[in-house]
Every structure is written in structure tokens, then in C-alpha cells.
Amino acid sequence: MSTRSLQGKDVKPLDTIPEDKKVKVQRTQSGFDPFEKPAGQVKRVHSENNACISSKSAASGKESPKLRRHSSPSSPTSPKFGKADSYEKLEKLGEGSYATVYKGKSKVNGKLVALKVIRLQEEEGTPFTAIREASLLKGLKHSNIVLLHDIIHTKETLTLVFEYVHTDLCQYMDRHPGGLHPDNVKLFLYQLLRGLSYIHQRYILHRDLKPQNLLISDTGELKLADFGLARAKSVPSHTYSNEVVTLWYRPPDVLLGSTDYSTCLDMWGVGCIFIEMIQGVAAFPGMKDIQDQLERIFLVLGTPSEDIWPGVHSLPHFKPGDLTHTKCRGKWGERSQGL
Secondary structure, X not given: OOOOOOOOOOOOOHHHOOHHHOOOOOOOOOOOOOOOOOOOOOEOOOOOOOOOOOEOOOOOOOOOOOOOOOOOOOOOOOOOOOOHHHEEEEEEEEEOOOEEEEEEEEOOXXXXXXXXXXXXXXXXXXXXXXXXXXXXXXXXXXXXXXXXXXXXXXXXXXXXXXXXXXXXXXXXXXXXXXXOOXXXXXXXXXXXXXXXXXXXXXXXXXXXXXXXXXXXXXXXOEEEOOOOOOEEOOXXXXXXXXOOOOHHHOOHHHHOOOOOEOOHXXXXXXXXXXXXXXXXXXXXXXXXXXXXXXXXXXXXXXXXOOOOOOOHHHOOOOOHHHOOXXXXXXXXXXXXXXX
């Protein structure tokens, strides 16, 4: 069972937002706006009780100003971007194998930020995942992609400074067991697809889609985060690794050892997350290893054969004798694409 990150943290309810910054929340199904409206004209707010929600911006008719870096103060003693002392750590949000994430505050503009502090090893240097994440995010500017504000490099650490987003889809679903409201599922899925479309058009694969890596702001905006496994290259390619994507969200061809994949890798993850938002539990929650994960997928979609999935026998890890055979109806590829 994979561990859900950042659980147990207190999340500010909407009631704690200052009155002048609150957006009215409509708790009925009748006011749901269609998705055809441009995202800049409609702000959608998720509800702490998972009610169907939708609301116009308090300053309706005005588009949000574009995000810009604030110019550094002219005084040589004032805090500046790129300096470690320009940010104050407020609390620890989580810790991984090579990085610790803190909630922080910018001394330059007073805004909340997320500080991803990566420990540098003298012998190993900077982790390649950190270099990849920083280089990719510097060129990505989209409302459904987490914004990288600053990069701070010292002898001991590399700190990536992100916009602060108060929760993620994993925590949100944990607070609303049994599945989300259908309109909220549509809202989050739409934004997930918008963000993916943006990076796929730039030949970038995320390669680690899961609820923990989808941040949810206090206004219901979803943002793709954690680009440590992302890859920028012309797609399709034959040189990718199959050691990508958390097990529950990894497609069967990659589980079977394929390194010949493209945007379909991310789209399988989208399908799994879509199902999880609807039913409240993971679509294929493998408990043991790759073999167990494959069994759970084939139990639903059927065990593939060469007749219904041409080329499956040539995949490196395909071993028919180790699989429990389940009858498959129709073409396996068509059924899997339906996810």
C-alpha cells in the first residue's frame, strides 16, 4: 500500500478566509457552470463538504493579472530573490528521501511559498531529478502547472521556491470518502487535462501522475506538481525508462517492461485518477509487486493474448505462465483506451 503524503496536516477551512477575500459558495447542483467558458472568466471553488460548487469571481468581468516576478528592492540590505535569507520557514509539510518541503513566507513580498529543500551530497552532487524539475518548470507558465518562483543554490542545499498551494487531491479525497461530487470530478478532471495538454504540446511527459502530485488551491484550482520524473524530448521515443509512475497508476505495457511509450503513459494515469475520484478508492491498488498490479488490471480488462494485443508476447516481462487467465471481451487495446 503506497503511503499518502502530507496526511494529518491541518488545512484551513474556507471559514477562516478573511471576509473581504471570500468567494460565495453555492451548495446546490443547479448553478454549475459549463466548462466551455474560458478559465480566466470563471473561478470555481471547491467545498469542504464536497458539495457541488461554482462561483463567479468577486471582481467579475476582470481577468486575473498575469503572474510576474516582483522586482528586487534597490537597497543592498533588502531581501532579494535568489538569496536563502529572503524566505522564512514557517512549518515542515513533508519529507522525502532527498528533500524536505516547508511552508514559508517571502520577505520580499510577504507571500506564502512552498520551499523544497534538497540536500546535496558532496560525493553525488545535485540529484538529477532536482535538475530536471527546475529546468522544466522554469519554462512552464500555466494556471494548471505549479509555479516555480525562485531557485536558491548553496553549498549544502538546493532550494526550489514554489507558489504555496494548501492541499492536494489525495488529502481532498481522504476528507471526502466514498467519492467526490460528480461536478467536482468534472472540475478537477478538466483542469488536469488542460495542464497535461499544455505540457504534451511541448513534448513533455509528466511520468508520475497520482493524486499526491495534483495540488488543489483554496479556490479549487488544480495544479500539476512534482516534475522530478518528467521528461522533455520528442515523442514517441525508444529510450525511456520503465521505472516511472507510482505502481497504482502505471500502465500495463510499462509494467511489462516496455520503454516505447508516449503521452498514453500519462493518459492511463488520468483514467485511474478519474475512477478514484468517482468511487473513492484506487482503481488498481496493487498490494505486493508488479505481478500483483498486473493481476488486478487483467482481472478487470481480461488477460491479453497476442490475438487481441499484438506484440504483447514480445514485451520483456510478459510471462503467460505466471498470469491468472481472465476472459477478455473484444480488443484489449480498445478496452484499455476506454479508461
